Amino acid sequence: MALEHADVLRAAHLARLGLNDDEAAHYLDDLGRILAMVDQLQTLDTEGVAPLAHPLETTQRLRADEVTEPDRRETFQRCAPAVEQGLYLVPRVVE
Amino acid sequence: MQWETVIGLEVHVQLATRSKIFSGASTAFGAEPNSQACAVDLGMPGVLPVLNEAAVAMAVQFGLGIHAEIPEVSVFDRKNYFYPDLPKGYQTSQMYHPIVGPGEVEITLDDGSIKAIRVHHAHLEEDAGKSLHEDFHGMTGIDLNRAGTPLLEIVSEPDMRSAKEAAAYLKAIHSIVTYLGISDGNMAEGSMRCDVNVSVRPKGQEAFGTRAEIKNVNSFRFVERAIAFEVERQVELLEDGGEVVQETRLFDPERDETRSMRTKEQANDYRYFPCPDLLPVMLDQAYVDHLRDNLPELPADKRARFQKALGLSAYDAGVLSASREMAEFFEQVKDVCGDAKQAANWVQGELAGALNREGLPIQNSPVSAPQLGELVARVIDDTINGKAAKQVFQALWNGEGGSADEVIEAKGLKQVTDTGAIEAMIDQVIADSPAQVAQYRDAEPDKRGKMIGYFVGQVMKASRGTANPQQVNGLLKEKLDALC
Amino acid sequence: MHDKTLTELAAGLAAGEFSSRELTESLLARIERLDGDLNSFITVTPEQALAAADAADAARARGEAGPLTGLPLALKDIFCTTGVRTSAGSKMLDNFVAPYDATVVEKLQAAGTVSLGKTNMDEFAMGSSNENSFYGPVKNPWDGAAVPGGSSGGSAAAVAAGLVPAAMGTDTGGSIRQPAAFCGITGLKPTYGRVSRYGIIAYASSLDQAGPMARTAADCAHLLGAIAGHDLRDSTSVARGVPDYTAELEAPLSGLKIGLPKEYFGEGLDPDVERAVREAIRVYESLGATVREVSLPHTHYAIPAYYVIAPAEASSNLARYDGVRFGHRCDAPADLTDLYKRSRAEGFGEEVQRRILMGTHTLSEGFFDAYYKKAQQVRRLIRQDFLDAFDEVDVLMGPASPTPAFDLGAKKDPVSMYLQDIYTIAINLAGIPGISVPAGIVGGRPAEGRPVGLQILGTHFAEARLLNVAHQFQQATDWHLRRPALAEESL
Incomplete structure (x- = not known):
């Protein structure tokens, strides 16, 4: 499946990576070669094989419904770039 | 031309767990911003989700309550998109293998007949945080307290044909989740929110029309009004030779209209894939059976019992079973006075009237169920006549006297039959x-x-x-x- | 003291030959002197280390010392550590001081170990050479022109150079075993789920696993026992008892059935590496093992499947780095999209961006089935290959890497770099454990040259068996005792 410049720009937008045209062109070249390598998968017949999401295929253990986490806002916000009145600040979100 | 309305609802119900769906932070409403957002809720580096057992149990209880299939395996997926109220850059949800399969919810129509609305599935997911748009020097503030609150999203089939049916369905869901005690159902605090899919088609046509999705409608009344407006808009559009665009719209209760949300510059692509941090949830039959055996009596069953065993009319049975509190109050009155019809008349008549006047919910009634039961008993055994009974009720309502007998005695209302x-x-x-x-x-x-x-x-x-x-x-x- | 194994140091501490403080001070001095050039540490934490050493000495004085009390080690900078920067080798987290400890870190502290600091790594564990670090490349202690391997390159180099007797690494596609092989040390990737991932900065969640890197298999056994076990904070960690991994170390190998996957000895394998590995196999035969050829028919689909699954998971795992709650934030964002796009473009290095783009693309609409679903189907086939092989044999053996350490800057093309992991990557897809042990040195005089790693694989939860098999090899050979010239330098 050939990759196009627009595909790279689309992925970059979905992933919110700011790329200029040169960078996108550079990644297009790399990703094209990686995808060509990945495309070997298409040569394998996997009809009827169930996808494996997880190597152990077991069920998960659940936690009891208990409040165990205290308020650590101050500590957590010490590594935040912009906070005010306990809120994380971002450029205005337009609805 | 005659038009038919087709409606489907996606109802988001906040589950009444103490802690969040994937973390041990509290879900209590109204705390200081971000004081209930722990490292997991904040999506800090390296932290991992661990699923809350109560959220699973509540989802299964709901499924059992609507007689749904409960699949043995359900899987959490990630829905990927960037938004400031979504700290991890993905929402953990269930796209392909939801915890609750197809089921059915019964609603009562105006003529007293019952219609079954099919539920396509219900799945567990985490709620997002909130954006606060007050002025922070032109910035938006993000509060992540709500992030990670468990939601059950209940997706109906497009089975509703009027705004009234949609509201009745929403009420039925509300009554099921509150009966089960899996949600407080408080719509004002956002514990229940819904997205409404509306389309119209010429009567008799089988194919669905193009639908619009109205987001985040958060009251029974708004659901009716939003649908009414939207149907009118679509019909007008079509009759003028226009076309309905598939889009997301917002309901503005102040202007009583829906309007298009600005379409994002590029359509979103959520890139769902199974969450690698969460193994599949497997429910064994014994667990499901245990929950089934401990299920409370649900509205539909209660309504049927009120009709059959207690001899109430369909209307009375419907009203009295609509909420868990109402049903419990009524049954207590009935048990004390020993007469279901009299109990029904008093609860729906004198009591409901007084509550309405004061705008009180039945759980806050100044006259308790045992008090009312005794009062009704005194009418039945002819101790007092109807007129005196109203006086007794008023006295109890005003807090004069602890029981009906006390009031009768103090006011000398005992009926003279000599x-x-x-x-x-x-x-x-x-x-x-x-x-x-x-x-x-x-x-x-x-x-x-x-x-x-x-x-x-x-x-x-x-x-x-x-x-x-x-x-x-x-x-x-x-x-x-x-x-x- | 720098040339001793963890086990020897434990004995020295127990016998009172030296204190943990003395040991810690001597290693800190060595780091100070040698690491400027080597660059194996991102952050050295002398104050915390000395405090922990003193606490360990005090515990010993009270008679409360355990087997690991007072032993120094280092942590790959992917393990969150309270109060100490955890960067994951990225500019994105250059300013990130975690408010919590990884479970592995908590357990190591509880065992009384002394962390000297955080080691260098490929950014977000994406790389096979440690050249993708925001903090610059690490040199291979055996040869300053060579890479140490990656992504746990700093941990491997620090151990090989005698800066620490052991270090913790993580392994998503070979990131413990390949640098262990390149640096001539022993590195174990446990079964997926054996060790908690809580507090380890995620690369690819269904593949990541932490493990010990040390001089000997016996040292790895001690450390694995300390870090393994179910963790309530990681629901993918397995609720299964933790055995004493040292108990079976001395068990004889007679009757051991070794399988040699024919696909691991094919085209692309460096002849010197092959010679060393075959020689190691002969050692096993002399210890009473039997050897047969087996096949893992889907081996060549492992790298393609991995480069769909790992980038897909990574693209999602790394979405949280958005400049809002922690990490790098661009200056004066014009709007929300600008905040995201610039913070992420500035904060992530090239390889990370490449994998994010790759993963985003393969998960997107219209491609999901062809890539992601297909890769997951192939993943099942790969896992089944191993399960079938383990019906026939006890362990599988082969090279850890097709070549010895390559030169810094030698692999500019990402695909050729990816192909380096041909022998390690399938193991993560299958979730089985694997260990790399030193098995030779090629291309130079004994204290130079470049080491070769023998990889030993077992079925799920067979760590005790792997450690026994590796240990017996180390009883019969001395490759694990060889030191690079750099490590021979003493103060």
């Missing part, structure tokens, strides 16, 4: 009313029935309302007729 005492009062009234007696005697016999009312009133007045009105009536008739 024939001798009543006869004495009648004789006195007759003696005091020679003019009226003369009129009565001169009247045509078929007019006399109406005239007796005056004498009854006088006797009741003399008894301070405690005489048994039927008895008074009978005795008076005998005595007056004897004079003719």
Whole structure:
């Protein structure tokens, strides 16, 4: 499946990576070669094989419904770039 | 042209767990911003989700409550998109293998008939945080307290045909989740929110029209109004030769209209894939059976029982089973007084009227169910008459006296049924009313029935309302007729 | 003291030959002197280390010392550590001081170990050479022109150079085993789920696993026992008892059935590496093992499948780095999209961006089935290959890497770099454990040259067996005792 410049720009937008045209062109070249390598998968017949999401295929253990986490806002916000009145600040979100 | 409306609902119900779906942070409403957002809720580096057992149990209870299939395996997926209220850059949800399979919710239509609305599935997911748009020097503030609150998203089939049906369905869901105690159902605090899919088609046409999705409608009333507006908009559009665009719209309750949300510059692509941090949830039969065995009686079953076993009308049964609190109140009154029909009349009549006037929910009623039950019992056993009963009710409502019997005693409202005492009062009234007696005697016999009312009133007045009105009536008739 | 194994140091501490403080001071001095050039540490934490050493000495004085009390080690900078920067080798987290400890870190602290600091790594564990670090490349202690391998390159180099007797690494596609092989040390990737991932900065969640890197298999056994076990904070960690991994170390190998996957000895394998590995196999035969050829028919689909699954998971795992709650934030963002796009473009290095783009693309609409679903189907086939092989043999053996350490800057093309992991990557897809042990040195005099790693694989939860098999090899050979010239330098 050939990759196009627009595909790279689309992925970059979905992933919110700011790329200029040169960078996108550079990644297009790399990703094209990686995808060509990945495309070997298409040569394998996997009809009827169930996808494996997880190597152990077991069920998960659940936690009891208990409040165990205290308020650590101050500590957590010490590594935040912009906070005010306990809120994380971002450029205005337009609805 | 005749148009038919087609509606499907996606209802988001916040589950009443103590802690979040994937973390041990509290879900309590109204805390200081970000004080209930722990490292997991904040999506800090390296932290991992661990699924809350109660959220799973509640989802399964809901499934059982709508007689849904409960699949053995359900899987969490990631829905990937960037938004400031979504700290990890993905929402953990269930796209392909939801925890609750197809089920059914019954609603009662205006004519009293019952319609089944199919539920496509219900899945577990985490709620997002909130953006606060007050002025922070032109910035938006993000509060992540709500992030990670467990949601059950209940997705209906497009089975509803009117705004009323949609509202009835939403009420039915509300009553099921509150009956089960899996949500507080508080729409004002956002515990229940819904997205409404609306389309119209020419009556008789099988294919669906293009639908619009109205986001985040958060009251029963708004659901009806939003649909009403949207249907009108779509019909007008189509009748003018236009086309409905598939889009997301917002309902503005102030202007009573829906309007298009600005379409994002590029359509979103959520890139769902199974969450690698969460293994599949497997529910064994014994666990599901255990939850089934411990399920409370649900509205539909309760309604049927009220009708069949208690002999209530379909209407009464529907009203009294609509909420868990109402049903519990009614059943207590019934148990104390021993008469379901009388209990139903009092709960829906005097009590409901008083509650409405004061805008109180039944759980805050100043008259308790045992109090009302005793009051009704006293009416049934003729201790008091209907008029006195209203006085007793008012007294209890005002907090004068701990029980109906106390009030009856204190106010001397006990009905007088002693024939001798009543006869004495009648004789006195007759003696005091020679003019009226003369009129009565001169009247045509078929007019006399109406005239007796005056004498009854006088006797009741003399008894301070405690005489048994039927008895008074009978005795008076005998005595007056004897004079003719 | 720098040339001793963890086990020897434990004995020295127990016998009172030296204190943990003395040991810690001597290693800190060595780091100070040698690491400027080597660059194996991102952050050295002398104050915390000395405090922990003193606490360990005090515990010993009270008679409360355990087997690991007072032993120094280092942590790959992917393990969150309270109060100490955890960067994951990225500019994105250059300013990130975690408010919590990884479970592995908590357990190591509880065992009384002394962390000297955080080691260098490929950014977000994406790389096979440690050249993708924001903090610059690490040199291979055997040869300053060579890479140490990656992504746990700093941990491997620090151990090989004698800066620490052991270090913790993580392994998503070979990131413990390949640098262990390149640096001539022993590195174990446990079964997926054996060790908690809580507090380890995620690369690819269904593949990541932490493990010990040390001089000997016996040292790895001690450390694995300390870090393994179910963790309530990681629901993918397995609730299964933790055995004493040292108990079976001395068990004889007679009757051991070794399988040699024919696909691991094919085209692309460096002849010197092959010679060393075959020689190691002969050692096993002399210890009473039997050897047969087996096949893992889907081996060549492992790298393609991995480069769909790992980038897909990574693209999602790394979405949280958005400049809002922690990490790098661009200056004066014009709007929300600008904040995201610039913070992420500035904060992530090239390889990370490449994998994010790759993963985003393969998950997107219209491609999901062809890539992601297909890769997951192939993943099942790969896992089944191993399960079938383990019906026939006890362990599988082969090279850890097709070549010895390559030169810094030698692999400019990402695909050729990816192909380096041909022998390690399938193991993560299958979730089985694997260990790399030193098995030779090629291309130079004994204290130079470049080491070769023998990889030993077992079925799920067979760590005790792997450690026994590796240990017996180390009883019969001395490759694990060889030191690079750099490590021979003493103060």
